[in-house]
Amino acid sequence: MSDILSEIRARRTYYDLTNKTTVPDTALEQMLQETLRYTPSAFNMQSARMVLLLDQKHTALWEETLRILKDMTPEAAFEKTKAKIDAFKNAYATVLFYNDDRVVASYAESYPLYRDNFAIWAEQGAGMLQSNVWMVLESKGLGASLQHYNPLIDAFAGRLAGVPESWRLIAQMPFGVPASEPGEKSFLPIEERFKTVR
Secondary structure, eight states: OOOHHHHHHHOOBOOSBOSOOSSOHHHHHHHHHHHHHHSOOGGGOOOEEEEEEEHHHHHHHHHHHHHHHHTTSOHHHHHHHHHHHHHHHTSSEEEEEEEEHHHHHHHHHHOGGGGGGHHHHHHHHHHHHHHHHHHHHHHTTOEEOOBOOTTTTHHHHHHHHTOOTTEEEEEEEEEEOBSSOOOOOOOOOGGGTOOOOO
């Protein structure tokens, strides 16, 4: 059995990725499905949704993202933006993370005492899922980064993935075999972030 703390320490942000993978697509699908199935959610709401974009669908997402950003980015800054988006496009695949707002609304209606909390809890569940997926990919020798080009790309991504309108895009995770090591990670003093109370 793997040491979960080692997996947490190993998880890093990789921007320099290749279009290679260490596991076949069928194994990727199974890993992602199992991660989605076993990531907890408040009231067992299970509002999180995922889409795995492979091949041309993956490429199309980042090409359209670049096209949208070109219209919004000052010309002087566009080359840097293009390099970043091209790095995501050069990865092997992308996971799209969604929340199904229809599910969240139904729980809010069923449990009026907690009505205002279900959207918050759904976001927390989505965060746990993103972290779990990231660690699972890392454990297989795949690097990833978490991106947030929503809501700019929501409509296009929804059409590309063929998802219901109730699915709200939260994040995008391009991944592949890393081409280089990530930069040094810095940490605030742990004493500023943690305390024990007896």
